[in-house]
Amino acid sequence: MYEGCTYIYERERRKPEGSHWLRLHFCLPSPPAGRMNFKNMREYLAWLYYQYLLITGIYVLEPWEKSIFNSVLFSAIAMVVYTSYVFVPIHVHLALEFFFENFGGQPESTMALMS
Amino acid sequence: MGSYNYLGFAENNADFLKTVADKVQRYGAGVCSTRQEIGNLNIHQELEQLVAHFLGVESSMIFGMGFATNSMNIPALVGKGSLIVSDELNHTSLILGARLSGATIRVFKHNNMHSLEKLLREAVCSGQPRTRRPWKKILIMVEGIYSMEGSVVRLPEIIALKKKYKAYLYLDEAHSIGAVGPSGRGVTELFNVSPADVDVMMGTFTKSFGAAGGYIAGKKDLVDYLRSHSHSAVYASAMSPAITEQVTRAMKCIMGQDGSMEGIRRIRQLAENTKYFRAKLKDMGFIIYGDDDSPVVPVLLYMPGKVVAFAREMLERRIGVVVVGFPATPITEARARFCLSASHTREILDQVLHHMNEVGDLLCLKFSRRKRSS
Numbered sequence: 079m080y081e082g083c084t085y086i087y088e089r090e091r092r093k094p095e096g097s098h099w100l101r102l103h104f105c106l107p108s109p110p111a112g113r114m115n116f117k118n119m120r121e122y123l124a125w126l127y128y129q130y131l132l133i134t135g136i137y138v139l140e141p142w143e144k145s146i147f148n149s150v151l152f153s154a155i156a157m158v159v160y161t162s163y164v165f166v167p168i169h170v171h172l173a174l175e176f177f178f179e180n181f182g183g184q185p186e187s188t189m190a191l192m193s
Numbered sequence: 194m195g196s197y198n199y200l201g202f203a204e205n206n207a208d209f210l211k212t213v214a215d216k217v218q219r220y221g222a223g224v225c226s227t228r229q230e231i232g233n234l235n236i237h238q239e240l241e242q243l244v245a246h247f248l249g250v251e252s253s254m255i256f257g258m259g260f261a262t263n264s265m266n267i268p269a270l271v272g273k274g275s276l277i278v279s280d281e282l283n284h285t286s287l288i289l290g291a292r293l294s295g296a297t298i299r300v301f302k303h304n305n306m307h308s309l310e311k312l313l314r315e316a317v318c319s320g321q322p323r324t325r326r327p328w329k330k331i332l333i334m335v336e337g338i339y340s341m342e343g344s345v346v347r348l349p350e351i352i353a354l355k356k357k358y359k360a361y362l363y364l365d366e367a368h369s370i371g372a373v374g375p376s377g378r379g380v381t382e383l384f385n386v387s388p389a390d391v392d393v394m395m396g397t398f399t400k401s402f403g404a405a406g407g408y409i410a411g412k413k414d415l416v417d418y419l420r421s422h423s424h425s426a427v428y429a430s431a432m433s434p435a436i437t438e439q440v441t442r443a444m445k446c447i448m449g450q451d452g453s454m455e456g457i458r459r460i461r462q463l464a465e466n467t468k469y470f471r472a473k474l475k476d477m478g479f480i481i482y483g484d485d486d487s488p489v490v491p492v493l494l495y496m497p498g499k500v501v502a503f504a505r506e507m508l509e510r511r512i513g514v515v516v517v518g519f520p521a522t523p524i525t526e527a528r529a530r531f532c533l534s535a536s537h538t539r540e541i542l543d544q545v546l547h548h549m550n551e552v553g554d555l556l557c558l559k560f561s562r563r564k565r566s567s
Contacts, residue, residue, distance in 0.1 A: 129557060132498040 194531045194545055195515030199372040199488055200459045201536030202403035202443045213438045220434035228420075232431035240432075240441050244408050247444055248378065249388045252417075253410035255440075256425050257432045259397035260286040262407030263365065265425035268294040269418075270363075270393065271332050276316050278309065278360070279334040282342060287334050287365060296332075297322070303342070306350045309333070313358040331360035337369030337380040337396075341522055341530070343483020343491050345373070348384045352391070361392040371401025372488050377447045377460045383486065402443040404436045459535035463488055466533045466542060473546050478559035482528070490531040491517075492549075492558075499556050500527045506555065510548045 116122040131137040136147050196203070216236065226232035237255065244253040256262040267290030271277060275296040279287060281303040291298050299316065302308040313331065320327050333355060335346045346364070355362050366379045374382030379396070381388045388394065393415065397407040409419060420426050447456040467488045474481055480493040494500050497518060504516045518527040553559045 125555075132496060132502055132556065135496070135498040137498040138501050 194533075194537075195513060196534070197368070197400040197532055198403065198534045198536065199368075199401040199463060199532070200377070200403075200443070200447070200456075201534050202401070202439075202446075204403075204536065209442070210439075212442055213435050216434045216438040222435065223433045224431040226430060227426075227428055228431045229427050234431070234434065234437070236434060236437045236441070237431060240437050240444075241408075243441060243444055245410055247448060248394060248410050249381075250394065250410045251413045253408050254416045254419055254426065255398075255406060255408045255432055255437075257406050257429055257436075258425075259367065259399050259405065259407035261425045261429060262395060262397065262409060263287050264290040264293060265429070266395070266409055266419060266423045267291055267332075267334075267363070269423040270294075271296045271330055274321065274326075274328065275330040275332065276328045277332050277334060278312055278316070280304070280336065280339075280346075282339050283334060283336060284340070284365065284367070287336070291334065303339070304344055304347055306347060306354065309351070310354055313354060313360060317358055331358065332363055333360050334363045335365070337364060337366035338373065338484075338487045338489060340368050340489055341491065341517065341528070343481075343487045343489035343530075345369070345383070345484040345487055346380060348380050348386050352386060355390075362390075363393045363395065364391045366394065366396040367407075368400055368489060369487075370396040371443075371447060371460075372463060373486055375460075376457070377401070398436075398440045398443075401447075402440050404439040404443065406432045406436060406440070463533065463535040466535070466537055469539070470531070470533055470542055470546070473542075474549065475561070475563075477546070477550055477553060478561045478563075479549070479553060480560050488533040490533065491528040492531065493560065494527050494529055494558060495525060495560070497524070497527060499558065500529075502556055503529055503552060503558070506552045507548065510552070512545055512548055 116125065128137075131144070134147075136144050139147070220234060220236070224232040224234065228237065241253050241255055244255065245251060256265075263284070263286035267277075267287070271294050273295040275294075277291045277294070277296045277298045279291060279298060279300055281300055299312050301312050313333075316328060316331060319325065333351060335351060338345055348364075351362060354360075364380070369383075370379040371377045373380060376382065379394075380386075381391060381394075392411060394410045395407065396410075398404040399406070409416065442451070445451045446453070447460070449456050464486075467486065467490075471481060471485060471490060474490065474492065482491045482493065483489060494503055494516070500516045500518050504514060507514045514529050514531065516527070516529045518524070522528060
């Protein structure tokens with residue numbers, strides 16, 4: 079985490095290279111040395127897609143193989159998003175209840191004893 | 194930018210090749226026989242004397258094929274009961290020769306003298322595997338310049354180790370002969386080491402001389418022994434006259450014996466090109482392997498996808514490069530290998546560097562974390 083923060087800081091000091099595969103999860107690949115003049119967003123996105131093809135290695139595959147890989151990856155990500163949206167709040171709620179049972183937990187058992 | 198044409202002798206110039214054409218007219222296109230039968234021409238013997246004079250050794254012998262020089266002569270030098278200590282990244286011809294010989298093979302880490310010393314110590318102390326008898330011979334096999342790394346062998350240290358442990362040294366100068374050293378004599382000249390210290394000097398004529406074939410040079414006893422005991426010498430057909438003449442003319446040019454300064458000019462041009470190209474690439478931020486003197490420049494690409502993309506992009510910009518992946522290199526260390534030449538001018542190099550810059554930005558290849566001067 080610390081390394082990621084210093085990396086982003088150093089990005090302003092000197093323009094490092096972009097997506098060396100070990101550091102991909104720290105930040106988006108930056109067009110190196112400011113030499114790449116992207117005229118618009120489309121070009122930048124196209125370049126990002128190109129980098130994605132290179133890094134995952136599907137650049138070398140046929141177009142139909144690329145589409146298969148892309149659809150599998152996309153459906154996996156969609157399932158992850160759906161599952162996290164549906165289940166993460168419920169799990170967080172249950173976990174908090176387990177650890178701090180006075181956190182909106184069961185009503186006090188004295189009521190049951192009295193009645 | 195990928196051919197092994199280090200001194201530019203592979204040029205297609207009709208004037209320079211006149212002597213070659215003459216020899217073809219006189220001797221024919223091929224020899225069709227082995228050196229031992231009727232294939233021994235006087236030009237072969239002259240070339241052998243020339244090679245010996247060039248390298249500064251007693252005598253030498255030439256073979257028709259560079260790969261076969263290694264793979265067929267090592268079995269003649271060592272056999273069962275000997276030990277071969279070879280570098281991790283040796284060429285296939287050396288490995289094949291070692292395996293064919295039947296000797297025990299031990300491998301040490303690339304250019305790592307501690308690993309080599311440990312191996313030698315352990316070999317001398319423990320001897321052969323089961324019987325514990327001393328080894329008949331210990332042969333250290335190294336290359337002058339390793340073609341996939343561009344690294345130069347540490348010759349003075351290996352010679353010190355060889356003398357200490359009484360081993361023999363086999364030096365394969367396929368890429369370094371003609372390409373390094375102030376007058377092109379190879380790594381022995383680069384490190385200022387006497388050629389008599391290296392027991393078997395082997396090299397090929399394929400790279401710097403623009404021909405084909407190989408040679409083995411050393412003491413007269415060694416070469417005389419090989420003439421009758423080596424498979425390649427006895428059974429393989431001899432070098433063809435055209436190639437012999439090409440090697441002769443290239444070697445005479447390098448030595449300056451044809452009266453012009455062309456040889457020295459080419460060697461100096463190659464050295465200058467090497468220094469310039471390497472420095473510029475390092476400045477740009479690419480990761481480069483190898484010694485600063487070696488004309489082989491591997492630029493690391495790392496990703497398999499980028500290997501293909503790099504080759505295509507450079508080809509679109511009309512520059513041909515050689516990209517290398519698995520199994521010639523480890524799978525995560527794919528590289529593009531540039532081989533510099535004396536026939537590259539400063540303009541050509543500038544153009545290549547400019548395009549490398551663009552492609553490096555496009556593909557995110559500038560991995561170096563060194564602080565750059567810009």
